[in-house]
Ligand SMILES: [Zn+2]
């Protein structure tokens with residue numbers, strides 16, 4: 621499995637990164653490469669095209685309906701309906717996310733009809749739901765955020781060993797037991813740390829670096845990648861807090877970088 625960071629900026633796109641977007645790739649036994657996009661936040665559809673043809677990925681998984689995680693679904697809909705592949709009658713693109721995400725696409729598109737959403741084959745997912753996309757096995761858990769939100773566990777073939785590997789992406793969430801359970805024992809935890817540690821933050825929205833680190837420690841994960849640091853927050857401070865809590869070095873999700881799992 622290969623994880624490429626397309627966008628990692630928290631809450632809005634920043635000067636150096638789109639908002640939340642990651643590309644997951646894995647090869648099946650026949651050598652076909654399968655591609656899943658995790659989140660498609662504001663600004664991500666541009667650089668995503670450096671790494672793949674977004675109109676032909678195998679599935680899109682969206683954590684929740686905030687613009688920094690889903691706004692560019694509307695842009696992907698435009699690409700599929702009016703871009704170079706428009707005349708090919710591409711089948712609807714599998715899209716997984718919390719209930720109501722299909723209506724969100726229509727709202728963001730500003731259209732009066734459902735055409736923007738019809739380019740997707742939407743499945744609403746919640747706590748405990750599972751699905752398969754090629755060699756990827758997907759399991760979702762409820763996250764703790766002001767809108768319906770999910771975290772996802774992705775199991776698939778390792779690009780390092782002959783066996784399987786697992787990635788858990790928290791989406792946006794405060795520290796909660798459902799996400800802890802989902803993350804337990806995974807090889808790589810891609811965890812949001814949306815709050816700066818320098819102020820008192822409200823509950824039920826984001827983690828800070830310390831909380832992301834303790835989540836990784838308590839879940840016994842093999843590796844921690846911190847993401848969703850807002851462009852106005854010092855990422856070095858967040859990383860240091862996460863590393864102290866985790867008890868080992870942590871990585872910062874950086875646009876353009878690929879992690880091999
Ligand atoms: Zn966010």
Ligand SMILES: [Zn+2]
Pocket residue numbers: 684686765792
């Ligand atoms: Zn959010």
